Amino acid sequence: xxxxxxxxxxxxxxxxxxxxxxxxxxxxxxxxxxxxxxxxxxxxxxxxxxxxxxxxxxxxxxxxxxxxxxxxxxxxxxxxxxxxxxxxxxxxxxxxxxxxxxxxxxxxxxxxxxxxxxxxxxxxxxxxxxxxxxxxxxxxxxxxxxxxxxxxxxxxxxxxxxxxxxxxxxxxxxxxxxxxxxxxxxxxxxxxxxxxxxxxxxxxxxxxxxxxxxxxxxxxxxxxxxxxxxxxxxxxxxxxxxxxxxxxxxxxxxxxxxxxxxxxxxxxxxxxxxxxxxxxxxxxxxxxxxxxxxxxxxxxxxxxxxxxxxxxxxxxxxxxxxxxxxxxxxxxxxxxxxxxxxxxxxxxxxxxxxxxxxxxxxxxxxxxxxxxxxxxxxxxxxxxxxxxxxxxxxxxxxxxxxxxxxxxxxxxxxxxxxxxxxxxxxxxxxxxxxxxxxxxxxxxxxxxxxxxxxxxxxxxxxxxxxxxxxxxxxxxxxxxxxxxxxxxxxxx
Amino acid sequence: xxxxxxxxxxxxxxxxxxxxxxxxxxxxxxxxxxxxxxxxxxxxxxxxxxxxxxxxxxxxxxxxxxxxxxxxxxxxxxxxxxxxxxxxxxxxxxxxxxxxxxxxxxxxxxxxxxxxxxxxxxxxxxxxxxxxxxxxxxxxxxxxxxxxxxxxxxxxxxxxxxxxxxxxxxxxxxxxxxxxxxxxxxxxxxxxxxxxxxxxxxxxxxxxxxxxxxxxxxxxxxxxxxxxxxxxxxxxxxxxxxxxxxxxxxxxxxxxxxxxxxxxxxxxxxxxxxxxxxxxxxxxxxxxxxxxxxxxxxxxxxxxxxxxxxxxxxxxxxxxxx
Numbered sequence: 082x083x084x085x086x087x088x089x090x091x092x093x094x095x096x097x098x099x100x101x102x103x104x105x106x107x108x109x110x111x112x113x114x115x116x117x118x119x120x121x122x123x124x125x126x127x128x129x130x131x132x133x134x135x136x137x138x139x140x141x142x143x144x145x146x147x148x149x150x151x152x153x154x155x156x157x158x159x160x161x162x163x164x165x166x167x168x169x170x171x172x173x174x175x176x177x178x179x180x181x182x183x184x185x186x187x188x189x190x191x192x193x194x195x196x197x198x199x200x201x202x203x204x205x206x207x208x209x210x211x212x213x214x215x216x217x218x219x220x221x222x223x224x225x226x227x228x229x230x231x232x233x234x235x236x237x238x239x240x241x242x243x244x245x246x247x248x249x250x251x252x253x254x255x256x257x258x259x260x261x262x263x264x265x266x267x268x269x270x271x272x273x274x275x276x277x278x279x280x281x282x283x284x285x286x287x288x289x290x291x292x293x294x295x296x297x298x299x300x301x302x303x304x305x306x307x308x309x310x311x312x313x314x315x316x317x318x319x320x321x322x323x324x325x326x327x328x329x330x331x332x333x334x335x336x337x338x339x340x341x342x343x344x345x346x347x348x349x350x351x352x353x354x355x356x357x358x359x360x361x362x363x364x365x366x367x368x369x370x371x372x373x374x375x376x377x378x379x380x381x382x383x384x385x386x387x388x389x390x391x392x393x394x395x396x397x398x399x400x401x402x403x404x405x406x407x408x409x410x411x412x413x414x415x416x417x418x419x420x421x422x423x424x425x426x427x428x429x430x431x432x433x434x435x436x437x438x439x440x441x442x443x444x445x446x447x448x449x450x451x452x453x454x455x456x457x458x459x460x461x462x463x464x465x466x467x468x469x470x471x472x473x474x475x476x477x478x479x480x481x482x483x484x485x486x487x488x489x490x491x492x493x494x495x496x497x498x499x500x501x502x503x504x505x506x507x508x509x510x511x512x513x514x515x516x517x518x519x520x521x522x523x524x525x526x527x528x529x530x531x532x533x534x535x536x537x538x539x540x541x542x543x544x545x546x547x548x549x550x551x552x553x554x555x556x557x558x559x560x561x562x563x564x565x566x567x568x569x570x571x572x573x
Numbered sequence: 574x575x576x577x578x579x580x581x582x583x584x585x586x587x588x589x590x591x592x593x594x595x596x597x598x599x600x601x602x603x604x605x606x607x608x609x610x611x612x613x614x615x616x617x618x619x620x621x622x623x624x625x626x627x628x629x630x631x632x633x634x635x636x637x638x639x640x641x642x643x644x645x646x647x648x649x650x651x652x653x654x655x656x657x658x659x660x661x662x663x664x665x666x667x668x669x670x671x672x673x674x675x676x677x678x679x680x681x682x683x684x685x686x687x688x689x690x691x692x693x694x695x696x697x698x699x700x701x702x703x704x705x706x707x708x709x710x711x712x713x714x715x716x717x718x719x720x721x722x723x724x725x726x727x728x729x730x731x732x733x734x735x736x737x738x739x740x741x742x743x744x745x746x747x748x749x750x751x752x753x754x755x756x757x758x759x760x761x762x763x764x765x766x767x768x769x770x771x772x773x774x775x776x777x778x779x780x781x782x783x784x785x786x787x788x789x790x791x792x793x794x795x796x797x798x799x800x801x802x803x804x805x806x807x808x809x810x811x812x813x814x815x816x817x818x819x820x821x822x823x824x825x826x827x828x829x830x831x832x833x834x835x836x837x838x839x840x841x842x843x844x845x846x847x848x849x850x851x852x853x854x855x856x857x858x859x860x861x862x863x864x865x866x867x868x869x870x871x872x873x874x875x876x877x878x879x880x881x882x883x884x885x886x887x888x889x890x891x892x893x894x895x
Binding site for chain 2 (some may be wrong): 140142195196199200257386387388389390391392393395396399400403404406407408410411412414415418419422454455459462465466468469472473476480498501502505507508509510512513514516519520523529532536544
């Protein structure tokens with residue numbers, strides 16, 4: 082046995098051991114012996130797509146006449162805002178990806194209120210300037226305000242249970258968010274919350290003006306070279322703002338987006354002219370980010386739902402069970418066929434096929450690849466293609482044996498001669514996978530995308546198992562058994 | 574075994590599948606001028622598909638239509654002629670014009686109050702018409718792009734043999750053969766069983782393209798190799814020899830893929846059955862075309878048989894070019 086084959090054998094054994102470890106565990110963590118930190122902490126639970134575990138997938142599209150006019154950066158900001166909005170709804174494991182020029186694919190696994198989630202996504206974000214009194218909340222806190230609320234609002238623990246925030250967020254959509262009548266104008270400054278109410282978690286803060294009153298927002302540098310955000314107000318809001326700031330100098334005014342405090346500046350002077358400046362330790366980026374949020378209320382690009390799919394959990398579970406059964410039956414039949422037709426090499430190819438399945442599952446978990454129904458179909462199809470490379474080699478092997486070569490010569494020649502056809506045929510499959518992937522990615526067609534990833538992965542792994550693994554196994558058997566005396570073991 | 578000799582018989586067999594397929598596509602196009610040659614699912618033409626399960630008494634199709642009549646599509650149209658089909662013993666599949674999630678919520682609530690029990694949404698898909706139309710166009714481009722890249726790759730891979738462009742072209746003709754077989758069978762299934770082409774169908778079609786070329790290249794690879802070994806043998810004999818040599822491999826690969834696909838078709842559930850059956854048809858066609866179409870086309874081209882009205886040469890002649 083040659084040196085390189087020994088090395089390959091060790092590599093394969095290590096690979097199988099690692100694959101088995103990953104395949105059989107749901108989480109892998111290795112502690113660092115020198116301190117109490119984790120070196121590796123990998124979630125290796127298999128990821129199921131929405132079609133298999135149930136949930137909602139929506140395709141959101143920029144609500145503009147021409148897709149080409151959408152600025153990619155703005156679309157990305159929109160995605161981030163939508164993502165935090167969805168997280169605020171208490172939905173876990175939300176994924177949002179930009180697809181193509183003007184679309185965003187949003188996935189919500191395992192939710193049972195798709196109507197509410199979709200409504201929340203499409204709402205025009207609500208920006209409010211909220212009176213904090215003397216006790217500001219930290220940035221990022223989810224608060225309740227009196228804007229658009231009736232006095233009968235149930236007290237809720239703020240921020241403790243995020244899902245509880247769904248109700249107020251949704252009721253806001255039924256309100257005319259773009260109303261030009263600031264609620265604040267009817268409320269004299271005397272109703273500002275007293276410090277007593279701050280201690281109870283159910284504080285409902287008073288909204289001074291909404292984002293609808295903002296006219297322009299710009300980022301500038303002060304005379305000291307610090308970044309600051311200058312804004313002007315429309316006449317509808319400037320009076321209320323003037324009244325409030327005049328009587329609340331030294332107190333805090335929170336900027337709240339979709340009920341979440343994004344910045345809590347202090348009122349330094351009364352702003353009576355309708356023009357103000359927000360100062361703080363801003364960097365260029367953080368100033369711009371805040372300006373974008375102020376400017377667009379929330380979404381730089383308005384979006385609408387163009388595609389929506391909800392799968393109930395029962396259908397998904399059923400599909401998983403059936404696909405696994407079909408996969409197991411298909412694999413068994415192929416293993417049986419290879420063993421019966423190609424005898425010894427067939428059985429070795431079967432072992433390589435099992436190796437292939439173990440490595441694939443490991444990679445699906447480590448990368449991680451989200452398994453969808455067409456993805457599983459693509460994987461099962463790639464089993465067929467994995468066998469194909471071995472079939473090509475064994476047919477060659479038999480031909481070389483028939484033409485009178487010794488077994489070892491035949492094995493080497495069989496592999497070398499079969500290689501060009503394996504290379505060219507698999508390259509064409511990979512080209513198809515690439516085009517499918519681009520297509521799926523551009524149009525948010527995750528079905529097509531998942532299929533192409535799994536098929537391409539299958540092709541690449543099958544090349545490794547067919548070329549390296551089968552050959553190593555075959556030589557291993559050859560070294561330990563006197564096969565030259567049994568040509569019928571090779572189906573001759 | 575002489576496969577190349579009977580090449581026109583095999584071309585005829587291909588036409589016997591493709592021509593009826595084209596006729597069925599034409600029938601569909603004439604009946605549905607807006608839709609084109611195939612019955613398209615909501616993935617391509619826009620609309621909504623709602624699959625609901627009833628735990629109480631199962632309403633009739635008319636009952637469900639009555640519920641739908643109360644609501645409007647996203648474009649404000651009436652939902653008067655929804656396509657309502659039973660799904661198993663306790664569920665319905667309802668295809669209508671596009672409704673949004675809010676309307677779906679109202680529909681399900683109305684069903685629940687009207688028919689009692691729990692109404693479970695198994696699956697809800699809603700696609701706007703503009704997105705659907707765009708995906709259809711893009712699908713066409715994807716297929717064209719795949720064809721161009723593959724012809725370029727084959728041309729490059731066979732650059733060492735004479736007339737490499739012939740191999741690429743023959744592979745593409747075989748590929749379009751498989752595309753037409755799949756489209757034709759889909760058109761027939763659409764006509765008789767009301768199957769609609771959805772995004773999974775597109776995935777299947779693109780897989781067939783990949784597999785078709787995969788198969789053809791394996792046969793061509795043997796021709797490439799033999800062309801250097803049997804320099805004195807005439808082209809037709811050499812091609813036939815190559816096809817026969819790879820026959821075992823073609824059939825065995827075909828069988829292993831068919832085994833897994835049959836397992837998926839029989840046990841894989843309803844969701845992927847359409848997809849799997851199209852794959853079965855396409856992969857069978859892919860193997861057929863690589864053996865019985867692609868290689869014979871090389872011979873037809875080599876002999877320039879169009880000059881003799883596609884008549885076979887009666888006797889073997891020495892190779893023309895060397």
